[in-house]
Amino acid sequence: MKTLQTKVLIIGAGPTGLMMACQLARYKVPFLLIDQKKSITNETKALGVQARTMEVYQQMGIAQEALRRGLIGEAVNFVIKGKPIRRIDLAEIGKDLSPFPYIHMLVQHENEALLQHFLKTEGESVLWNTHLDTITQTDAEVEAVIITKDGERQTVVADWLVGADGGSSTTRHQLGMSFKGETHEQTFFVADTQIDWAYAQELHVCLDKTKFLAFFPMKGDRRFRIVGALPSHLKDIEGIQFEVFIEEILKDISIDLRISNTDWFSTYKIHHRVVDSFQRGRCFLAGDSAHLHSPVGAQGMNTGLLDAYNLAWKLSLVVKEKAAASLLKTYTEERLPFAQELVNTTDRVFGMIVSNNPFLRFFRRNVFPTLFKIGTSYDKVRKFAFGRVSQTGINYRKSSINRNHQSDSFNNKAPQAGDRFPYITSNKTNTFDWLDGTAFQLLYFYTKREEETIVQLKNYLTLSNLDIQFYQFDKERNATFFEGLGIKEQAIFIVRPDMYIGYRSGGVDLMDLEVYFSRLLGGEVQG
Ligand SMILES: Cc1cc2nc3c(=O)[nH]c(=O)nc-3n(C[C@H](O)[C@H](O)[C@H](O)COP(=O)(O)OP(=O)(O)OC[C@H]3O[C@@H](n4cnc5c(N)ncnc54)[C@H](O)[C@@H]3O)c2cc1C
Structure with a gap:
């Protein structure tokens, strides 16, 4: 069996693994990045890129290109019975707090393409069509068996391993790490569409009695992502047609629009899960492999990118023997509390959004839009809210190294x-x-x-x-x-x-x- 040697083996070239590789390339640390797919994702998935991610992109010299490829989220409109009742400007919600004082709409595969291009300019690449099979580790090294496109088994001997292999992570399973939490019973849908209607290319959130439905602006002519809860009578999701059930939902909430094109449609379940530690011996978890939560607040991809960003500089100091391996413990110390809090808060907010409780429904419809408007007009609330959502407000004050x-x-x-x-x-x-x-x-x-x-x-x-x-x-x-x-x-x-x-x-x-x-x-x- 062929044996490869490297300093860091990265499993998974989604956003998290690609960011990990980009950062290691910046620090000139040798690595091997593998992914079982044949290329970056062709699904749009994540859409909201937070200010903190944009700041990291700026440090990498790719922020301007990210801005060019995406769209700034200018405002949110709350809609009842098909009519916007309140509009809140978001274009400068983070004014004076970040060079990117807004949420930027850039789909996941564009983010991945930017990172892949960055890697290429650093002379690095991804080993596609290659998957992780098993991991064993000692105090001195990690040994992973990978399987290539031709079915050939190879051994990779590395100093460190980073599992960025998503929610059903083989790395996590191989390490025997638990992933406590729940899966929400409701099924949700996402569809990237082209829409004809009377409203601006801005975020629209429908607050009607029982249905949850939101429209997110996307780059391109009249393009919007529609996200919502699947009607409960649609038990069997095999073969369901978006065009059919969306008509039913739109009619129900009296919204007048025509969908002329659907590029991507998918259904998904929402999970709330987090590991107990981001490290086991010489192996680490980052991104969805370590934490899963609802897409509320557009946090998942951003959190994975920032996990990798936190780990990379520490790993680089250890690999170059400038720091002791104990520095790497601060990766869990700094990132796990945030992941735990994120899973809990998105769980709570998500619960409020989809709840059928009459009080919460009343609150959602009649109180929330005004509260949101008034809240964001107070500087203190605006700053706090922007810090939380944009991830610029995450602090590591309790970390033992600061x-x-x-x-x-x-x-x-x-x-x-x-x-x-x-x-x-x-x-x-x-x-x-x-x-x-x-x-x-x-x-x-x-x-x-x-x-x-x-x-x-x-x-x-x-x-x-x-x-x-x-x-x-x-x-x-x-x-x-x-x-x-x-x-x-x-x-x-x-x-x-x-x-x-x-x-x-x-x-x-x-x-x-x-x-x-x-x-x-x-x-x-x-x-
Ligand atoms: C509808 C939807 C909307 C979303 N919106 C947002 C949003 O607006 N903002 C946001 O921040 N997040 C959002 N998310 C979440 C976001 O998509 C994920 O958090 C993100 O993809 C996590 O990235 P990752 O790299 O950690 O994992 P993944 O993207 O899952 O990547 C894991 C990679 O590992 C590879 N892999 C798996 N197993 C193996 C193996 N054994 N060997 C080799 N390779 C392997 C896979 O092929 C894959 O490429 C959304 C998600 C969905 C579904």
Whole structure:
């Protein structure tokens, strides 16, 4: 049997596995990416790309192309008895919070195509028509048996394995990991269509008494995705025809439209499931293989992409022997709580959307649209809601590798260690302009310039075996950044390669910096 060697074996080239490969390519870590399909998906599946994903795309240099291929979600309209009763502008819902202050509509296969193209420009590719069969692992390595297109069995020996093989993950089964949760009994449908009606190419959500139905705008002439619950009398979904049952639903809720084209139609069940850990020995799970939830809030693909993004820089430090393997435990530490919360919240919201409870139906129809409108007009609510849905508000404050020091030197607006580095604009520049590489960034903010301190910091960084870029900012020319970061006099921020604050200090304390780096790299991870 032929044997292949690699540093990281990635199972599955859906969005999660492709992102994992792209990130490892950025860090120049050798990997092998396999998928049982013959190419990227030809189904549109995920549609909503959140701001946090767009920020990652920006760092990779593919955000502009993503924008060109998709469509910004301009507004949501709540519809009752076929008539929009309330319109809420979403185009700037995240104003001042992200360079991408909206939800971007870009179908899954376009996302996959962008990532595949990125891989190609890095000189890498996917091994298609190849599937994972078995996994065994020791303390030193992972051995996977894969089966190629010709049915040939091959052994891959890798330092690490990432299972990004979707909801029915072979990796998860091979590792014997449980996937607790439930499958909702109701069947749902999705159809990508072309629609003639009187309304704008914006999101429309029908709040009629018993039916759930939503129209999502898609790139292209009058194109919309229709999502809804399948009528309960349609027990046997084999051979059902979208054109037939949709007419019945539309008539029921008095909506006047004509569907002229249907590109894709599918039915699906909704699951709420999550694993107990994202790691077993030298193997990791990411994306749908680790968590499944309803499409409410357009979170699934985005979460998988960001799982991979969180794991990749850590894996790169470990593979290059710059950090101890214990750093990889913080992948579960940082990502699992978010996945658990996501599964619970989408479950609750989904329950409210489809419930037949008279109180919830009344609330949905008569209270929710107004509440939504009023809520999003309050800055605090708007910021909170955008942070949650766009995933820009996810924080890793409880992670054992992030560190706050001399906190009294910040005001209470200051972001903390474990927060995503905030987006702050000033003149023609913004904080994200500094975060475009694969390195850590040490940002030094001062009111009074002290040459000796700067020399000390630079010397300290020269001795480090990490790739760390140094930037300095004086208060006079950078007052906006001082204000946005809540700095009183001086501060140090260390921003991780994933744009999260790893370290925050109100002064320069080289001994404390040493504590931060030794915990990060040396295996002294607590908890
Ligand atoms: C109708 C619908 C709408 C959705 N809308 C959104 C949305 O708007 N926003 C959002 O973020 N998410 C959305 N989602 C969810 C999103 O599609 C998934 O979360 C996403 O596909 C997960 O990506 P993944 O790479 O983790 O898994 P998958 O996309 O399932 O990819 C897994 C890959 O692994 C491969 N594979 C499986 N087993 C093996 C094996 N043994 N060997 C080799 N390869 C293997 C498969 O061929 C596949 O390519 C939606 C889903 C549906 C169904």
